[in-house]
Amino acid sequence: MKKILCTLLAVALLATAALALADDNVLVIYSPNSDTEVDNIIPAFEEATGIHVDLLSMGTGECVTRIDSEKDNPQADVMWGGMNYGVYVQHPDLWAEYTSPNEALIDEGYRQGAVKAYTNSNLSGSGCLIINNELAKELGVEIKGYADLLNPALKGKIASGDPTKSSSAWAELTNMLLVMGDEPYDEKAWEFVEKFVEQLDGIQLDSSSAVYKGTADGEYVVGVSYEDPCIQMLASGADVSVVYPEEGTVWLPAATAIVKGAPHEANAQAFIDFQLSNEGQSIYANLTTRAVNSSLPLGNEFMKPFSEINVVYEDIPYCAEHKTEWQARYAEIRDRR
DSSP: OHHHHHHHHHHHHHHHHHHHHHHHTEEEEEEOOOHHHHHHHHHHHHHHHOOEEEEEEOOHHHHHHHHHHTTTSOOOSEEEEEEOHHHHHHOGGGEEOOOOGGGGGSOGGGSOOSOOSOEEEEEEESSEEEEEHHHHHHHTOOOOSGGGGGOGGGTTOEEOBOTTTOHHHHHHHHHHHHHSSSSTTOHHHHHHHHHHHHHHTTOOBSSHHHHHHHHHTTSOSEEEEOHHHHHHHHHTTOSEEEEOOTTOEEEEEEEEEEETTOTTHHHHHHHHHHHHSHHHHHHHHTSSSEESOTTSOOOOTTSOOGGGSOEEOOOHHHHHHTHHHHHHHHHHHHHTO
16 A cells, blocks of 8 residues: 555656646736737747747736736736836836847837836837728728828728727827827827817727728728738738828837736746747748837738838827827817717
8 A cells, every 4th residue: 555655656646746847837928919929939039949838818908807817827928019118107016127138130210228127029010000992992082191081081981999999090090190190299290189089970989900801891981000010911812902101100119018926937038038039020020010120021921111111200208298288188089079
């Protein structure tokens, strides 16, 4: 009996050791990222490092809420995507500082500044319009930028999210406020926003996907969206066009942050290192987002190079500081229509 017990104990210890070893080889990620990013970055990271990824997909707000609720006993190692300066300012105690040795490989403008709690990994075009070609032709409208959205023929035919609820719609609002005034974020820009909301005719969609999918499906003539899914629609063969507003288009960096107290912190650091490596950035450069290393050529034939787009740069800290105020002002404009 003693031999049996000893044998069982030995097996149990071996099993526990095996589980511990496996656990050390795991990275737990919470992420709002699209399937395209997930399906390309994660397998490449796993192959390059031998680390197994457990991914939980959820919206940005849910990621932050869950990490906050678990802060006394963190379950996640990384928040991948949806992370930015504004999220950091609202929840500075949730993230661990880390600077990758590969920071030097990316464009200087996208490297860490004073804040070391998140790392920019790729770019998302926030000023992007998706046009249903058939419907636009029927209406006889040409859309080159934001100003064209005020065409009376488009009233009630524009898909847009609510920037008090949607992060992509918030990015569109700040893009409009940057480029549609005489000066960034001035009263003239807000006058445009008021006219734009009037054009929506009460349409405020609850999700980002409803904007680009609804436009591609013919429910709307134009959708106010962002580059990644719009390019995916274009590449899939949908009869749409992707327009970068001639007044100016912002590319906001998408970031990765390590959760403070992460159970697998070294693996989380390895994930950031991989994203900024030439291998990781080359993957981004071939997707429908853009690399933060602009020296790498675009591999997607449907994406325009920056040289053909009026690229403008947002004051990210300024917008973050005014987010509550601007969301409240937008809600007031929306609710009186």
